[in-house]
Amino acid sequence: MRKEDNEYLTKVGPGTPMGNLLRRFWMPILLEHEVPGPNEAPVRVRVVGENFLIWRDAQGGIGLFEEYCMHRRVSLSLARCEGDGLRCIFHGWKFDVKGNVLDMPNLRDPNLARKARAPVYPARLGGGLLWVYLGPADKQPDFPSYEFMRQPKDHSYAFRQIWNVNFVQGLESNLDSSHIGILHNDSAFFGERKERATPEMRDVVIWDDDRPTILVKDHPGGFFTTAIRDVDLNGEKLRYARVHNYVMPFGTFVPFPILAQHVPIDDENTMSFGILYGKKPIDAEFCRKIFELPPFLAENVAPRVQRYLGTAENNWCQDRSTMDRSFSGLLNPIAEDMAVFASMGPIPDRGKEAAGGSDAAVSRMRTMLIDAARALERGEEPIMMSGQQSATMGCGEGILGEDERWPELLPQ
Known part of the structure; x- marks a missing residue:
């Protein structure tokens, strides 16, 4: 990515092309x-x-x-x-x-x-x-009508974290599926890793495929991105898919399900919102355990609101003494994402990246944002989802028979 394109992508203040685009949502x-x-x-x-x-x-x-x-x-x-x-x-x-x-x-x-x-x-x-x-x-566009907005209040759990990065890095954290099995090696996001599986495990997806096939398909207002991995289920070789959903310009639906919204405070700081939701009441204590960091990693600004404390001076809170039993030396998946993206600096030099096929969704998001901002400069209105369209937005995961069946995993 050229330096001027990177600046165009991440400068969000009043009067900037990207800032003008973001203000339309x-x-x-x-x-x-x-x-x-x-x-x-x-x-x-x-x-x-x-x-x-x-x-x-x-x-x-x-x-x-x-x-x-x-x-x-x-x-x-x-x-x-x-x-x-x-x-x-x-x-x-x-x-x-x-x-x-x-x-x-x-x-x-x-x-x-x-x-x-x-x-x-x-x-x-x-x-x-x-x-x-x-x-x-x-x-002014239609107000969104996402599924969690239409459910009882105890069926969702919202939190907010402050990251010292630009908002695009926040989006990248949720659109990059290939890092899940590596950075988050110790976390079972789906099934169980092969090296930890026991012979007694039945009806559990077993996987060790860290090279997923990444598919990207546009929809009105964003795109779906699907990561497909080889897995075993009771000895049968199958294909497993996780379908994430990018909703312009801030949102990503990730299978839990959770809607993450990465909203820029300014060019170099971001508010990262997470909303977990489901058809049954959400266990708030479980959510706190997973998503709220302890005091040595985060400052508690308010209930469910945290500011990440990782810096270069404290090596982004990594504890290398634990790396004999922890792949990353970091506390949990949220701390891992915060650390790696903060370590890039508030606005990394994307022109020095060696991006590959596993980065297809990240590349599509960047291109979609830049194209929409340039179109707005030419007087072309951004594509907006109606309230009815937003009501159908979501994500999904599950076993596939064939790759092309991944849309069946999405909420109907």
Whole structure:
């Protein structure tokens, strides 16, 4: 990848081509429990290189405000919460959650307030997350209707982690299937590895195929990527497939199932959301054990919210003394993904990669993002999924008879 293409892909601030593209989609920015209650102090959040505030009025209406007052750029995190609006403490200008200017007490002309409008953006709760839209008002797409949004609350579990990488690296972590059997060697993502299998095991998929066949097939709004491996089941040689699903521009469905959403804080930092869901209630204690890192690996910013502490100075929290029994010397799959991607640096030089066939899904994602951003620069609207289309999105895994039958593994 050329240096200029890499910069084009990862620069997300205001006015950048990629930033303009990302702002055309609904994106999660907080977990639901992080959203302030009615008339409580606003919460600051940084996303796509800009600073915002989330605030709820006394009736529960939610508004995403630009952090800085439109008058003289004072932070509205200092504002008074007055039930129907936020009042800047500098000159008293007051704004409601729809952007209406309710009062300008330092100006004589009362008509000025009716003519002015503050920069406020749509915000909605759904599936345990707060979603916002930062693009042009007349281009707002359908709000997504993913399966976990339509289930009882105890059927899903959402968490958020802060990674010191650009958002593309976050996406790559979920689209690169060939690393599963190597980096995550100690984890049984499916079946059991051959070297750990016992003769007594029955009805368990046994595998040691670290060279999966990678297939990529576009769909409206993204693509499916399938990794097919040779496996044994009760002595029979079979084929096993894991179907991941990339949903432009932030999302990847991974078989658990889980929807991961990698939303850029800025060019070099990312909020990584994970939503586990199923047709039965989710065991929250199991989720915490798997996805919440201990204090020596992560700072707990809030319940279910963590900031990764791995750096070059602490060798990304690797414990080499454990490598006689742990392939990576890292605690669990989440710590492994965080370590390898953080070790690349916040924006790696992709021009020096020696990519191969196993990287087909990663390459397709990069190309799809760049092509969509360039098309938007030419005035061509990005392809958006309807709410009905998003309701059918998911992932799958299972035994195949033939490679071409992998779509049968997806939710119907």
